[in-house]
Amino acid sequence: MSVIVRFAPSPTGYIHIGNLRPALFNWLFAKARPGEAPGQFVLRFDDTDVERSRQEYADAIAEDLRWIGIVPDMIARQSDRLEIYDRAADALRAKGLLYPCYETADELERRRKRRMALGQPPVYGRDALRLTAEERAKLEAEGRRPHWRFLLPNFESDPFAPVRKEVRWNDLVRGQQTVDLSSLSDPVLVREDGTYLYTLPSVVDDGEMGITHVIRGDDHVTNSGVQIAIFEALGYSLPVFGHHNLLTTVDGEGLSKRSGALSIRMLRAEGLEPMSVASLAVLVGSAGSIEAMQDLTQLGARVDLSAISSSNAKFDPAELVRLNAELVHKFSYEDVAARLAEMQVPTDSAQAFWLAVRGNCEKLDDAASWQAIVYHAPSASFVFSDEDLSFVREAFALLPPEPWNNESWGLWTQAVKAATWRKGRGLFLPLRLALTGLDHGPEMAALLPLIGRKAALQRIP
Known part of the structure; x- marks a missing residue:
């Protein structure tokens, strides 16, 4: 079976090293597994959030991935595929698996608190299923527009009497996984304005594109249980799932595109090498030492998804500097000749210059300081006794x-x-x-x- 994977970022900001982690796991799984024929990598922009999605961010994401060495075999935009999602939603409605709901956020919150007070699980009680056609028409006449929920298959015959329904899969990273659908609310797939939430387009795209493996963060484990039910409802083949741990800051805080922390764009601007960024993004939180890999093929040989820790991986920027220095110290003259020429290092002595200074460069850009010292003047005048x-x-x-x-x-x-x-x-x-x-x-x-x-x-x- 030919492997087809996907990376599906939202173009609502610049990607950071935490976003790069699943992109690399997918790329390496498809392209750099020892002894395996290369598969396909799909870059799929989740741009159905019209208000926040920007073409400039989509362009920047593609550029940042190229800098790392990831070149997609296919690029798709969910905003171009709305008709496909419409057909899938209609198919679910025809099966009675997508039903309209009219509650406001305040009403839902009050009902949730009431269920908790009664000792019941704080899940949606499927009240909208009890509405008659006349009652729905009355609500719409009042100006309410429905959002649409997927009816989870967690009951025998009565949807108001849920029973334990386990969805199981053998996860590439976490091993045997189980999600009990009776503990979950029916997920909203379509908003009041008719736009789609993440869940349905993701399933439809994976099914229509023949995605064979879905490798993503472990914050999606519960989502996978729900999505498996939707895959089956739409008649799609199930992909193999893998859920890796997430990157956090050293203090345990999550990374965010909105904050711009550790964005690939920022790391590039700071003069870091792509393989130092890629090496740390992949190897942190995994078994074995964290070393600077020379290329993605070498990095792929180090990846063992089953050896990834179940705990969050703490990302220390100081490790980036260490790995970057490791790489720079090993660069041959041929690796850096073009960049030294940009620094105006004389060609006739450039090789000797690089061999002399590379051990004192944490970043290749540091060579520019030594160029100024060697070929022009000392960095500062020193006052001698x-x-x-x-x-x-x-x-x-x-x-x-x-x-x-x-x-x-x-x-x-x-x-x-x-x-x-x-x-x-x-x-x-x-x-x-x-x-x-x-x-x-x-x-x-x-x-x-x-x-x-x-x-x-x-x-x-």
Whole structure:
């Protein structure tokens, strides 16, 4: 069976790393399982919320996914598929499984509290099923418009006498799962204005598109029990479900598109590499160590859905920086040549420059700071003590002639040590400060030939 998965974001904001998590699980399941033929990945925009959905957000989501390396095989918009949902809703009405309800939100809340006071479960009592045609007509004449609920199959013959009805499935992540439909209210599928809530379009699209596996957050476990009943009512084949844990902040708070926290767009702007973001989005909250993977294929080989924890995964942005540094430190010159050219690193010394500075870069953009130091001037002028100032000037007078190589720093400092009797930190630190303006950084043996003798002499304090 060919795998077909989907990622169905709402284009109501920029996606964050918590949204990226299910996108990656689906992509890797379809495209990067060792020994398996590649499947299909559908990007499906849940844009039936007309007031909040924006094309600019849909475009941004697609762009952010491309940055990670996810290129959909198909893109669909639910706003283009309303006629299909209309037909499905009509089919449910014809079967008596979609019924009109006229209660206001206040009326529903009062009834819920009354049921709780009587020791009954706070679920919808299906009062609208008792309405006669005349009573419905009267309510509509008063200006009320119905919302439509799906009649859950949790009774034998009397819908007002629900019995325990278990929906079971073997979850890719959580194992055997059970949802008791008698503990749930009949879900609203159609609003008063005729627009659809998430549930029906999701089922219809999954059924019509032949989605074979639905991998999403574990906040949808109960939804899956309801949706399985709708799948069966509409005669669709059931997909295989998998519900992974959710990402939260270190403090346990949920991530939100509205807040913009940890949005992919923000992480991109901060100079993080796509694979550091992808690695943490997938591996946090799973068994095994969290390491920076080189590409999505390598990341896919690490994914074991059954090994994902049942507890929420806490996302620490500091881990992103660590993973990003791991990646950057392993980048070859070929990996970064084009980006170094954009930083105006001279081509003839770019490879030596990268090998010298990459160990001191947490982000590739950090190389731009070293470019300025190496090829232009120290990062800042340092105020030396009189003693160190005299030492540095004496040392620079001993600079060896060019050509320079990685041995030149050692030859120079040996000569300075012999002439001044300085050693250790007292010898090396003032020279580093004079040449770079910093008390830390790459090995000076690698930097000195890049700076060159002429530029070095211009840095005498």
